[in-house]
Amino acid sequence: MSEHDPSQLRISDADRHRVAEVLREAAAEGRIDLEELDERLETAYAAKVYADLVPITIDLPGDSRLPVPAQPQPQPRPMAVPDGLPAAEYPTSIAVMGGVDRKGVWQVGESHTAVAVMGGICIDLRQARFTSHETVVNAYAVWGGIDVVVNAGTRVIVDGVGIMGAFEQGRDRVAPDVGPDSPVVRVKGFALMGAVSVIRKAMPGEPGPLRRKMLGH
Template sequence: MTDERAELPPRKTDMTKAGADAPLAEGELRASDADRERVAERLREAIAEGRLDMEEFDVRLGAAYAARTYGELVPLTRDLPESAGSAAHAPAPLAGGAGRVGRVGAEPTSRGAFALFGGFTRRGRWVAGKVFTAFAMWGGGEIDLREADFEDRETVVRCFTIWGGISVVVPPELRVRVSGVGIMGGFGGDQLFDGPPDSPQVTVKGFALMGGVGVQRKARKGEKRRLTEERERRELED
């Protein structure tokens, strides 16, 4: 007589336990901040060598800081050769605060901006309030957070524009959320970006009526200058 119990599949609990005990593939392992930074540095070297243009660099750098696993990091440098001189040519300190993450807990220097038939600008070293409100009507404004510090770890930037435009510029490593409405206009950009866990978070919200609000990531001016100088130095050495 056949023992039917031997033909039964393993119980669900046994399968779950077996799956939990199975080793993860290397690509599924969690990446550390150091892993992300190593990839980011290789990308900086690649643009200095002329292997990437600025648009490719921005996209890959953003993806590097957003990566959670090794599998997400590997494709970012797969088509780049190993940097033989990376140790000999260590990157110089970043000028102009390039690569810095905004300091949290500073006293705000600005909580809002207003433009009517004109414009406003917030850029350079400044401190954004926990809630920053911007309004532009028949005008425009720029909110550049690349060198900014923050009153709080979570900042809300509220943008409202009528027949105007507001541009929000953020550095590659900043965590960003975008949630806004465009009525006969546009409100958008990089809708979601996860930076390093210790990075501040900025949420951009509001509405645009017959106008537009744009959010874009850009490398800091100091970093762009450093990359250009590094490329020129390598060309002279070659």
């Protein structure tokens, strides 16, 4: 596993005790039986990293007391872009029981990998600087959600699989305006009991169709 994967961070005794309390309350509410409670408590107290806790709590309602790992993200790497604006490059976005937003002016290479496990990620490419004509976004959502946002001038190809979930392009919020030189974003991967959505929106600061209608344009 990558050293940046928060699911592989070590947990504390306090984390184990919080999970044990949640499990005991679930048993008291009749969500799990006593035999399951014993098995899950044994697993909780033997857990070493946050990922060990996911299988024993995934089928229980969300609880704010469940331990949430810190979200160490790759440090942005300063890059030079054609128009001289400074930009940062993020090769990955990882959200485990948390959230990650990529937006504004940032540089995207030939590929970007996003992994959401019981968390949410927004990859806003409207102001992104592409280093190649075609960019592949590898999106994997497991009990989580990933939104990919593009502007009117970006061609989008959605090529993923939804497994008891959705992997799709939503309705455009702004009319597409693509041509032969338009950058291509290909979104691949899968959504397992989660969702990966691609949405076309107006550039930040520009009014969308509804706003223009309200303004009388």
